[in-house]
Amino acid sequence: xxISSIWVVAEPxxxxxxxxxxELLTQARTFGATITAITWGGQAASxxxxxxxxxxxxxxxxGDLGGALAGAPVAGAIASLVASQGAPDLILIPTxxxxxxxxxRLSAKLDRTVLTNVTGVADNGGIxxxxxIFGGTQIAKAQFTGAAPALVVVRAKxxxxxxxxxxxxxxxxxxxxxxxxxxxxxxxxxxxxxxxGPKLEEAAVVVSGGRGLGEASAYSLVADAAKLLNGxxxxxxxxxxxxxxxxxxxxGQTGKTVKPTVYIACGISxxxxxxxxxxxxxxxxxxxxxxxxxxxxxxxxxxxxxVHKVLPALIEKLKSR
Amino acid sequence: MNVVVCxxxxxxxxxxxxxxxGSYNLNRSGKLILDEADTYGVEMALQLTExxxxxxxxxxxxxxxxxxxxxxxxxxxxxxxxVVVSDDSLRxxxxxxxxxxxxxxxxxxxxxxxxxATESSDGYTGTLPVQLAEILGLPSVTFAKSVSVExxxxxxxxxxxxxxDDVVCPLPAVVSVTAGVVEPRYASFKGIMAAxxxxxxxxxxxxxxxxxxxxxxxxxIVAVEAAxxxxxxxxxxxxxxxxxxxxxxxxxxxVL
Numbered sequence: 040x041x042i043s044s045i046w047v048v049a050e051p052x053x054x055x056x057x058x059x060x061x062e063l064l065t066q067a068r069t070f071g072a073t074i075t076a077i078t079w080g081g082q083a084a085s086x087x088x089x090x091x092x093x094x095x096x097x098x099x100x101x102g103d104l105g106g107a108l109a110g111a112p113v114a115g116a117i118a119s120l121v122a123s124q125g126a127p128d129l130i131l132i133p134t135x136x137x138x139x140x141x142x143x144r145l146s147a148k149l150d151r152t153v154l155t156n157v158t159g160v161a162d163n164g165g166i167x168x169x170x171x172i173f174g175g176t177q178i179a180k181a182q183f184t185g186a187a188p189a190l191v192v193v194r195a196k197x198x199x200x201x202x203x204x205x206x207x208x209x210x211x212x213x214x215x216x217x218x219x220x221x222x223x224x225x226x227x228x229x230x231x232x233x234x235x236g237p238k239l240e241e242a243a244v245v246v247s248g249g250r251g252l253g254e255a256s257a258y259s260l261v262a263d264a265a266k267l268l269n270g271x272x273x274x275x276x277x278x279x280x281x282x283x284x285x286x287x288x289x290x291g292q293t294g295k296t297v298k299p300t301v302y303i304a305c306g307i308s309x310x311x312x313x314x315x316x317x318x319x320x321x322x323x324x325x326x327x328x329x330x331x332x333x334x335x336x337x338x339x340x341x342x343x344x345x346v347h348k349v350l351p352a353l354i355e356k357l358k359s360r
Numbered sequence: 361m362n363v364v365v366c367x368x369x370x371x372x373x374x375x376x377x378x379x380x381x382g383s384y385n386l387n388r389s390g391k392l393i394l395d396e397a398d399t400y401g402v403e404m405a406l407q408l409t410e411x412x413x414x415x416x417x418x419x420x421x422x423x424x425x426x427x428x429x430x431x432x433x434x435x436x437x438x439x440x441x442x443v444v445v446s447d448d449s450l451r452x453x454x455x456x457x458x459x460x461x462x463x464x465x466x467x468x469x470x471x472x473x474x475x476x477a478t479e480s481s482d483g484y485t486g487t488l489p490v491q492l493a494e495i496l497g498l499p500s501v502t503f504a505k506s507v508s509v510e511x512x513x514x515x516x517x518x519x520x521x522x523x524x525d526d527v528v529c530p531l532p533a534v535v536s537v538t539a540g541v542v543e544p545r546y547a548s549f550k551g552i553m554a555a556x557x558x559x560x561x562x563x564x565x566x567x568x569x570x571x572x573x574x575x576x577x578x579x580x581i582v583a584v585e586a587a588x589x590x591x592x593x594x595x596x597x598x599x600x601x602x603x604x605x606x607x608x609x610x611x612x613x614x615v616l
Contacts, residue, residue, distance in 0.1 A: 052521075057521075108500075108501065108518075108527065110490055110500065110502075111494075111499070111500075114494075135521065136502065136503055136518070136519065136520060136521065139486050139487055139490070139502065140490050140500070140502055142487055142490075143455075143487035143488070143489070143490025143491045143493075143494065144490050144491075144493075144494045146455075146456050146487060146491055146494075147456060147459065147490075147491045147494035147495050148494060150456070151456070151578060152454045152455075152456055152577055152578035152579050153454075153455065153456065153485070153487050153491075154579060155455075155484075155485045155486060155487060156484065156485075156486075167582070171587060172379075172584070173377060175587055176586070176587055176589075177584055177585065177586055177587055178584070178585050178586075178587050179379075179384065179581050179583075179584045180581065180582050180583040180584070180585070181579045181580065181581050181582065182579070182580050182581075182582045183578065183579055184577075184578055184579060184580050185578030185579070186578075192487075219497060220497060220498060220499055220530075221493065221494065221497060221498065221499055221500075222499065223499040223529060223530050224499040224500065224501050224527055224528070224529035224533070225527065225528055225529070226525045226526065226527055227526045227527065227528055228525065228526035229520075229523070229525050229526075230523040230524050230525070230526075231522045231523045232522065232523035232524070233522055233523065243615070244615055268610075268615065268616075276539070279540070280538070280539045280540030281540060282540060285523060286505065286519045286523075286524070286538075287520075287521065287522055287523055292479075292484060293478060293479065293484075293486075293538075295521075300613065300615055301610065301613060301615050303606070311373075318590065321613075322609075322613050323590070324606055324609060324610075326598075326602065326606075330595070330597070335592060335595055336590075336592050337590040337592065338592060338593060338595075339593035339594075339609070340593055340594055340596070340605060340606065340609045341592070341593070341594065341595040341596065342596055342598050342602040342605060342606065343595060343596065343597045343598060344597065344598025344602045345598070348598065348600075348602075349598055349602040349603055349606075352600075352602065352603035353602075353603040353606055353607070355603075356603050356604070356607050357607075360616070
């Protein structure tokens with residue numbers, strides 16, 4: 040079965056689409072299929088050029104959603120489009136908070152399975168998806184056996200976003216349909232907790248801290264080292280859950296995926312959840328007291344030692360350069 | 361206020377994990393424990409019912425009932441009763457199939473709120489809470505890092521890529537909570553003793569009138585391959601020279 044029609048959920052962000060959305064549009068082009076993007080947030084008209092540049096011929100607009108969480112109304116719009124236009128072979132959805140909500144709602148609305156944590160999509164006599172398991176040490180390949188559309192939720196940085204220079208997409212509005220009670224969760228306030236300096240997902244150097252730091256105040260060592268290296272500071276889930284740093288710092292399965300030139304893991308043992316988010320780094324340096332910590336299995340340079348000694352020494356050396 | 365908490369018993373994540381060779385299902389033959397990610401939902405439910413001055417917490421689960429240690433743990437923490445849908449026909453269900461089963465089980469209870477973890481620690485599909493909400497016809501708020509209820513309305517702080525959003529939502533609703541949202545209590549001795557006699561209803565798929573299982577999953581694992589392995593590099597025991605080693609390494613890759 041050749042893939043002839045692909046829809047991409049294109050999540051709006053800061054006057055464009057999220058990077059993951061652009062990665063999905065880029066990957067969609069490799070199938071030689073007709074590409075349709077679906078967006079929301081009230082800015083569709085100004086996004087048509089970007090959607091077209093990345094290969095979409097049509098951009099469906101679900102509207103500004105009136106402050107509602109995106110999951111129910113955007114899934115409603117896509118389900119209505121499936122009913123009116125027929126199902127595409129494949130719907131690609133970015134792994135993000137709203138992306139997962141949209142995928143889950145859509146799965147139940149269309150009565151289709153949903154394939155998540157996907158890092159590869161191929162047409163191999165049907166749709167075959169790749170899913171890293173056991174901390175990314177193994178890749179499970181799943182064949183989609185159901186009826187179209189295949190709902191595929193793809194992790195960030197699985198593909199590289201590249202413009203193809205296409206003409207602007209034609210914008211069409213999409214009705215969300217009758218959503219009833221499902222659409223009653225509303226956003227009343229937005230809080231930004233981003234750090235100064237380069238963005239975690241884009242920094243060439245990431246210095247991350249984990250439970251091995253011992254206490255919240257020791258995280259300043261991680262932040263200082265990151266700053267001196269013109270990098271971004273990251274964190275394991277353990278210390279985010281413990282409330283030491285905001286969630287936006289989290290690297291891993293439920294956090295951000297990073298692929299910097301170098302990733303410096305400080306007091307991070309290397310739980311599955313964490314490794315999935317940073318394994319793709321070009322170089323990995325790990326500092327950990329436990330010589331058996333799993334992080335050392337993937338580190339190019341492992342320092343078995345106390346972060347409270349190694350990090351201050353590193354900071355001094357960086358300052359004196 | 362009555363709260364349902366969806367929980368899952370999983371193989372101990374600290375033990376080595378493997379897939380069954382034929383089915384590619386996760387090997388669950390060993391001891392099962394309550395997914396740590398679910399203890400936050402149980403604790404949140406107990407706190408909300410205590411604050412509301414009444415109501416019960418019911419835990420709902422799908423999976424083998426051969427070992428109920430994890431379910432008893434939730435009951436020992438203070439949940440009043442449990443529903444465990446255990447049926448061989450459900451083996452290999454995908455997240456949607458599981459959501460259908462849980463929705464049918466939850467539909468037989470009286471509830472104002474359904475709590476879930478954001479994802480299980482063994483399957484981590486992360487879509488079940490929302491699939492459940494859609495099937496039940498309810499609103500949902502995922503990735504809650506703070507939850508309160510006032511006058512029949514939920515106020516939630518929901519994680520976002522950049523920070524968090526304040527979200528309000530009427531009840532009934534489905535909420536997925538992150539780890540760390542509350543500090544789960546340890547079961548007291550009294551709680552552990554009381555849990556032994558708390559009711560654990562064990563309906564079959566037929567009792568609930570739902571079908572799921574591998575045949576309904578719409579996906580099939582066709583291969584499991586070793587990922588491109590990263591080679592472990594140099595491992596150096598710090599002797600006061602760890603920082604020098606790091607600087608030299610950063611120079612060698614031209615970061616410095």
